[in-house]
Amino acid sequence: MTKDSLQTTDADGGDLTPPGFSNPGMEPHRPRLSDTSPRGAKRAERQVVFIFTISILATIGGIVGYFAFPLDGVKLFNVRMSTLSIGAGLGIGMLGIGIGAIHWAKSLMDDREKSEPRHPMVSDKPTRAEALEMLREGISESKIARRPLLKGALGTAVAIAPLTFLVPLIGNLGGDWDVEKFKRTAWRPVENGNPEHYHEGKYRYITVDPSNRKLKASDITNGNIVHVLPAGLHDDPDFLTEKAKAAVILVRVDPEIITPLPGREDWTYEGIIAYSKICTHVGCPVALYERTTHHLLCPCHQSTFDVTDHAKVVFGPAKRALPQLPIAVDDEGYLYAMDDFDEAVGPSFWERER
């Protein structure tokens, strides 16, 4: 292979091999359409601008979505749409910047390979001057100075992309949780409730989750755990939100081993006791029951609650007992809730009166 056959050349056929060095094996440069045709270069530039424009619109769309779907009411639809719009805005915004930059580099920036002989680690003055000159050349070859539209599109896309982080972050600063909504659950008594779902039109019957079947005390055997919901909750338009607050577990133990808190002596029925299923640590469902120790376990961080002793915490990071639901049975033996919880359900870091 001769030296001539390995020559690296510029677009005009000029030799780019540094003086005194042979070509180390680089392929001859193959000009792209954008190198030889001003129209091709213009078209590539328009494509890059188009991609950056998509990135800009996606970022703006994410911010608009954040304001269009406020989370004040904790509506599930709003939560989903807000998450979708912010996620899509952020993802497409960033992806657009990446794709646009790659397309720009591949189609418009100088793609000629260059070789550079090794130099001593400490460069002499002329070499540093040469490096500076090469840097200037690189900037000039990127043609950024002569493409203000492209420069502006990239600058705007990069500048506004962080807004999808910052706007939700700043928008969600401050403000307290509305603890009142965690104190009211679907177990609260009502006036003139549907007799199918409410005992005496007032007290909510207890149904098995997920079959929605009304539960009799005789259905629960000793040592059993049953996951329950308020009767008719499936018809609630805000079902998922209400379910997240009203999920309850029923456990039956020997009535003799229950140590009720003062004032809660009649909150159980023949050893059947009801507790909120929402862990008071950070809200995972407490779903594991140890029959021999009568302990309820939260699978997330192993908080453990004593069923026989008002579900007080016996192990783990939770800081307060599971709220207890007062229950009773009607003449036919169906279980119902005598009242709502008397404290907020869920994690204990929310502001509470007690």
Ligand code: FES
């Ligand atoms: S959420 Fe239950 S222990 Fe952490």
